Amino acid sequence: MSELLVKGKAAKQAAKILSQATTELKNQALHAIADGLAANQSLIIEANQKDLDRARAANTSTAIMDRLALTEKRIQDMVIGLKQVIELPDPLGEVLETFNRPNGLTVNKVRVPLGVIGIIYEARPNVTVDAAALCLKTGNCAFLRGSSSALESNKTIIAIVQEALAKVGLPKESVQLLEDTSRDTSDQMLRLNQYLDVLIPRGGAGLIEHVVKNATVPVLETGSGICHIFINQDADATMAIDIAINAKTHRPGVCNAIETLLVHQEWAEKHLAHLVQALKDKGVEVRGCEKTRQLMADLSLAVEEDWSTEYLDLILAIKTVSSLEEAMDHIDQYGSGHSECIITENEKHATQFMNGIDAAAVYHNASTRFTDGFEFGFGAEIGISTQKLHARGPMGLKELTSYKYLIHGTGQTRA
Amino acid sequence: MSELLVKGKAAKQAAKILSQATTELKNQALHAIADGLAANQSLIIEANQKDLDRARAANTSTAIMDRLALTEKRIQDMVIGLKQVIELPDPLGEVLETFNRPNGLTVNKVRVPLGVIGIIYEARPNVTVDAAALCLKTGNCAFLRGSSSALESNKTIIAIVQEALAKVGLPKESVQLLEDTSRDTSDQMLRLNQYLDVLIPRGGAGLIEHVVKNATVPVLETGSGICHIFINQDADATMAIDIAINAKTHRPGVCNAIETLLVHQEWAEKHLAHLVQALKDKGVEVRGCEKTRQLMADLSLAVEEDWSTEYLDLILAIKTVSSLEEAMDHIDQYGSGHSECIITENEKHATQFMNGIDAAAVYHNASTRFTDGFEFGFGAEIGISTQKLHARGPMGLKELTSYKYLIHGTGQTRA
Numbered sequence: 001m002s003e004l005l006v007k008g009k010a011a012k013q014a015a016k017i018l019s020q021a022t023t024e025l026k027n028q029a030l031h032a033i034a035d036g037l038a039a040n041q042s043l044i045i046e047a048n049q050k051d052l053d054r055a056r057a058a059n060t061s062t063a064i065m066d067r068l069a070l071t072e073k074r075i076q077d078m079v080i081g082l083k084q085v086i087e088l089p090d091p092l093g094e095v096l097e098t099f100n101r102p103n104g105l106t107v108n109k110v111r112v113p114l115g116v117i118g119i120i121y122e123a124r125p126n127v128t129v130d131a132a133a134l135c136l137k138t139g140n141c142a143f144l145r146g147s148s149s150a151l152e153s154n155k156t157i158i159a160i161v162q163e164a165l166a167k168v169g170l171p172k173e174s175v176q177l178l179e180d181t182s183r184d185t186s187d188q189m190l191r192l193n194q195y196l197d198v199l200i201p202r203g204g205a206g207l208i209e210h211v212v213k214n215a216t217v218p219v220l221e222t223g224s225g226i227c228h229i230f231i232n233q234d235a236d237a238t239m240a241i242d243i244a245i246n247a248k249t250h251r252p253g254v255c256n257a258i259e260t261l262l263v264h265q266e267w268a269e270k271h272l273a274h275l276v277q278a279l280k281d282k283g284v285e286v287r288g289c290e291k292t293r294q295l296m297a298d299l300s301l302a303v304e305e306d307w308s309t310e311y312l313d314l315i316l317a318i319k320t321v322s323s324l325e326e327a328m329d330h331i332d333q334y335g336s337g338h339s340e341c342i343i344t345e346n347e348k349h350a351t352q353f354m355n356g357i358d359a360a361a362v363y364h365n366a367s368t369r370f371t372d373g374f375e376f377g378f379g380a381e382i383g384i385s386t387q388k389l390h391a392r393g394p395m396g397l398k399e400l401t402s403y404k405y406l407i408h409g410t411g412q413t414r415a
Numbered sequence: 416m417s418e419l420l421v422k423g424k425a426a427k428q429a430a431k432i433l434s435q436a437t438t439e440l441k442n443q444a445l446h447a448i449a450d451g452l453a454a455n456q457s458l459i460i461e462a463n464q465k466d467l468d469r470a471r472a473a474n475t476s477t478a479i480m481d482r483l484a485l486t487e488k489r490i491q492d493m494v495i496g497l498k499q500v501i502e503l504p505d506p507l508g509e510v511l512e513t514f515n516r517p518n519g520l521t522v523n524k525v526r527v528p529l530g531v532i533g534i535i536y537e538a539r540p541n542v543t544v545d546a547a548a549l550c551l552k553t554g555n556c557a558f559l560r561g562s563s564s565a566l567e568s569n570k571t572i573i574a575i576v577q578e579a580l581a582k583v584g585l586p587k588e589s590v591q592l593l594e595d596t597s598r599d600t601s602d603q604m605l606r607l608n609q610y611l612d613v614l615i616p617r618g619g620a621g622l623i624e625h626v627v628k629n630a631t632v633p634v635l636e637t638g639s640g641i642c643h644i645f646i647n648q649d650a651d652a653t654m655a656i657d658i659a660i661n662a663k664t665h666r667p668g669v670c671n672a673i674e675t676l677l678v679h680q681e682w683a684e685k686h687l688a689h690l691v692q693a694l695k696d697k698g699v700e701v702r703g704c705e706k707t708r709q710l711m712a713d714l715s716l717a718v719e720e721d722w723s724t725e726y727l728d729l730i731l732a733i734k735t736v737s738s739l740e741e742a743m744d745h746i747d748q749y750g751s752g753h754s755e756c757i758i759t760e761n762e763k764h765a766t767q768f769m770n771g772i773d774a775a776a777v778y779h780n781a782s783t784r785f786t787d788g789f790e791f792g793f794g795a796e797i798g799i800s801t802q803k804l805h806a807r808g809p810m811g812l813k814e815l816t817s818y819k820y821l822i823h824g825t826g827q828t829r830a
Contacts, residue, residue, distance in 0.1 A: 016747065020770060099792050105781055107791055114803050115773065193627070197803050212608075216628050218636075218804040239826040246828035332431065354821050355435060358530070366520055366824025375829070376522055376820070377514050388529050388612050388817035389633040390805040402803035405791070406769050409781025411654040413661035414790070 004185055007143065007176045008195030011116045014171035015141045019113045021170060023090040026136055029174075032164035034082040037129065040160050041075050047156035048125065055149055067123040068150055078129040085133045088379045091398045092139050106408045111401050113139035115197035118189060120145045120211060122203035125153035131202075132161055132175040134382050138400040141174050143196060145189055148181035155179065190215040202383055205310070220391060220399075222383030224310050225255030225338035227368045230327040230353065232344035233264040237271045239365065240343045241278050246367040247341070249282045253312045255384060256339050256371040260307060260317045262327040268295055268320045276318075284314045291320035307334045324349050328356055335359060337386050339368035360386060360393035419600055422591045423558065423610030426531045429586035430556040434528045438505035440583060441551055447579035449497040452544065455575050456490050462571035463540065470564055482538040483565055493544045500548045503794045506813045507554050521823045526816050528554035530612035533604060535560045535626060537618035540568035546617075547576055547590040549797050553815040556589050558611060560604055563596035570594065605630040617798055620725070635806060635814075637798030639725050640670030640753035642783045645742040645768065647759035648681040654780060655686070655758045656693050661782040662756070664697045668727045670799060671754050671786040675722060675732045677742040683710055683735045691733075699729045706735035722749045739764050743771055750774060752801050754783035775801060775808035 001009075018026075037044070048070040055065055097109040117140045121127045128144060135142035146154045154177050162172035178189065190199065193216055200220045201211040212219055229247055231240045247258040263272065272295050279286050287306055288299035302317040307330070309317075321327045324342075331340055341363035342353040350364040361371040371393060373381025378396025385391045391399040416424075433441075452459070463485040470480055512524040532555045536542045543559060550557035561569045569592050577587035593604065605614065608631055615635045616626040627634055644662055646655045662673040678687065687710050694701050702721055703714035717732040722745070724732075736742045739757075746755055756778035757768040765779040776786040786808060788796025793811025800806045806814035 016771070016773070019773070101790070101792060105785060112773075213631050218633070218802055220804070221633075236826070242826065242828055250829055356431070358431070358434070358527075359819065361820045361822060363822045364824060366822055366827040367829050369829035370520060370822065370827070371820075375516070377516060387633055389635070392817055393820050402807055404774065405776040405786075405808050407776060407778045407781055407785065409779060411651070411657065412781040412785070413657055414665055414782050414784040 002185070003180050004178060004188055004192065007173070007178060008116075008192050010173040011141045011143050011176055012195045014173035015113070015115050017171050018136070018141055018174045019115075019139045021139060023092075025168060025170065026090070026139070027086045028168045029136060029165055029170050030082050030086045030133055032167050033129070033133070033161050034079045036160040036164045037075055037082075037157070038079050040156075041072060044070055044075060044153065044156050044160075045072070047152040050152040051125075051150055060149070064123050064149070068125065068153075070125055070153060074126060078126050081130055082133050085137050085380060088137065088397060090137065091401055096403055103412050104410060105412055108406045108408075109403050110406055111398075112404050114400060114402050116141045116143055116195055117400065118143045118145065118192070118196045118199045118217065120186070120189070120199065120201045120203070120207065121147070122207060123147050123149055125150045125157060127202060128154050128157045128177070129161070131382065134380055134397065134400060136174060138397050140400055141176075143176055143178070145178045145181070145186060151179065151181065187214055190217060193217050200383060220383070220385055220395065221387040222395075223255070223338065223386030224336050225257070225384075225386075226260070226308065226310050226334055226336040227256060227258045227339045227341075228260045228262055228331050228335060229258050229341040229343060229368065230262040230321075230324070230331070231264060231267050232324065232342060232346060232349055233266040234345045235264075235267055235343040236345060237274065240267070240271070241275050243341070243343060243365070243367050244275065245278055245282055247369055248279065248284055248316050249314065250367070250369050252314050255310075256368050257312070258316070258341075258368055259309065259311055260319060260334070262319050262321050262330055263292070264327070265291070265320050265322050268292065272296060279316060282314070284316050287315065287317045289317075289319045292318045295320070310336075324352060328353065331357055331359075338384065339363065339371040341366065341368050360384070417600070418595050419593060419603055419607065422588070422593060423531075423607050425588040426556045426558050426591055427610045429588035430528070430530050432586050433551070433556055433589045434530075434554045436554060436585060438507075440585065441505070441554070442501045443583040444551060444580055444585050445497050445501045445548055447582050448544070448548070448576050449494045451575040451579045452490055452497075452572070453494050455571075456487060459485055459490060459568065459571050459575075460487070462567040465567040466540075466565055475564070479538050479564070483540065483568075485540055485568060489541060493541050496545055497548050500552050500795060503552065503812060505552065506816055511818055518827050519825060520827055523821045523823075524818050525821055526813075527819050529815060529817050531556045531558055531610055532815065533558045533560065533607070533611045533614040533632065535601070535604070535614065535616045535618070535622065536562070537622060538562050538564055540565045540572060542617060543569050543572045543592070544576070546797065549795055549812065549815060551589060553812050555815055556591075558591055558593070560593040560596065560601060566594065566596065602629055605632060608632050615798060635798070635800055635810065636802040637810075638670070638753065638801030639751050640672070640799075640801075641675070641723065641725050641749055641751040642671060642673045642754045642756075643675045643677055643746050643750060644673050644756040644758060644783065645677040645736075645739070645746070646679060646682050647739065647757060647761060647764055648679040649760045650679075650682055650758040651760060652682075652686045652689065655682070656690050658756070658758055658780070658782050659690065660693055660697055662784055663694065663699055663731050664729065665782070665784050667729050670725075671783050672727070673731070673756075673783055674724065674726055675734060675749070677734050677736050677745055678707070679742075680706070680735050680737050683707065687711060694731060697729070699731050702730065702732045704732075704734045707733045710735070725751075739767060743768065746772055746774075753799065754778065754786040756781065756783050775799070
């Protein structure tokens, strides 16, 4: 039997035991993992060095080399992350609803784990610990498929994780790494409905699209963010500029950064120059539509392609619109359903925008950068969902659970 | 542009308007549909006659002819169904959670429609009205793909539905029927992520498997039921036999009927003959494992294939087990995660079973036939989910919704 099938089957079996583990035991496992990582820092860095050497030899870009690299600081951050997960409440067992039926049946809807979660991710080896911790805390087995470029790092981390699991008496197969990173095996994993309950791809748009297109296992799509801010005609200029700068420049490479700014014509006539200057001062390349360039001729032209591009960079496209409706239509057409914002002092317009826009997070007078599990107070985040099934927006521990109905009777039969 | 793309695009546009419709307007639409169906009874029966004639000419089985047939009584039942949906509360707009963050942001998690729901179903034309009503009530557009065998009936029903929608001022594209029922177009529909938010297949195992295997649009899998009852050693004999009879014979063709009965050896030694006689009196063909046949030699042998077969018929396989654990292991291996039951007076065993079994509905001392949206008190049912993402078990109105986060700020930016 292939590695995939052997480990898949073992995961399914481990899931049965892990789903019944007490909160205390799961927290002991997380503590043991934290201790193991701290104690084996040099071992991890050594393994990581092999990955880095290989990546360097393959002329890997500096950006990817950076994601791949594990330093003492990064290992300490993983340990801190584990301790944070330990502190979070265990969502399992919560009774979500109770119905007492006229026939005397009591139906309890109870929170349970999803089962085995397949996680497919790219270069960052810290995701290995991060994902394993969130799965463990929620009673789910983690079936990890990392990047081949991080294989040595991941293998070393997984060995430490599995040793910690065994130490506290949990099945070591609660967290497993698929070492065969061939495309063929990866594609088989996407169709492993027999053993996997859910797939979560974590990475760039290409990876996510590949998973969505090829998986038969249900997918939690964490996705791309083509996010917009609409500055309404009456928006407070200082607030609007502060929020736009924050949403674009605070961390341009992440999904909740904005890519397009929609500006009401009347506001633009008064404040566009100031806004553009502030953006340029922060190093942003500003592109404008025809109407925007009528106000500021020196901007380069934003073409059709700009509206559907996730720059993930210090580039911003500005479109001048003549109404709230035009802004909303633009977002309907080009938005990815992630995070959208209106800046206005007009409550009626704010309500119209917030109700009408179909996105995971819709903001009034705040930066889109807050779409984040930690910022929402979840204490953790496995990703940000851009689909509408199961979970939308930031996914924390609860989003890694399902439920089942427990029905207590006294001999009821259906008439 | 093909019919699929034209109607898909129109659905997406209609969804925007429908999502904002008031409860009153949606109920008016449902009333108008009910009136339209009642007023056009003879038109519907006439169209249905064409489908029946075609089916008869194609030597269609009596069972399928029966599902296809619309009578005055069945049309009245559709009208009654619509009136029931009108009476149900509108789940939209409910604030599911509110978080007030330390930075002053208020985050409201609000219930919203899924958007456009693709429903793929088989012969029964009453599903057309049923599915349309549940989608409308929850602010979702229904994009229906029925069976080619019911095309004339479905077209007539849809024309009545669309006329009713137009009459109350809702977009008629809120409910659409794909008239091109070719396999090729159907498969394109499964990958129409651009316009469809969710797919719900309703029909036999073959249809569901085809959709799960080929769809890139997220699927709500409504599924097959290989359901078990385990009769523990101490089970009350009368209760156990009553429940087993009910779960097998009340309606053998549905997914919450049982296919296998697991009987503890000690109980079997005392009561098996009585149980089998009661089953036979109801016309059930009983098959037994080797151990069962040691107690009742005249039973036909249940072979390996029996344990994984959804008979959907008056056939029952009995397996005699020597422990609760053996019963649970059997369910783990062969159950489809639908409905499972233990009959016992031992609370500890009941708890072990209910916690340990991974299924949508787990029963103690009650018939599995209660896994049903109406029996659970949901007032409606679009299907019974056997997956763990999004919804599990009976799906009513709430299960046809998603949520979004509405965030109110006063200029907050991320530090």
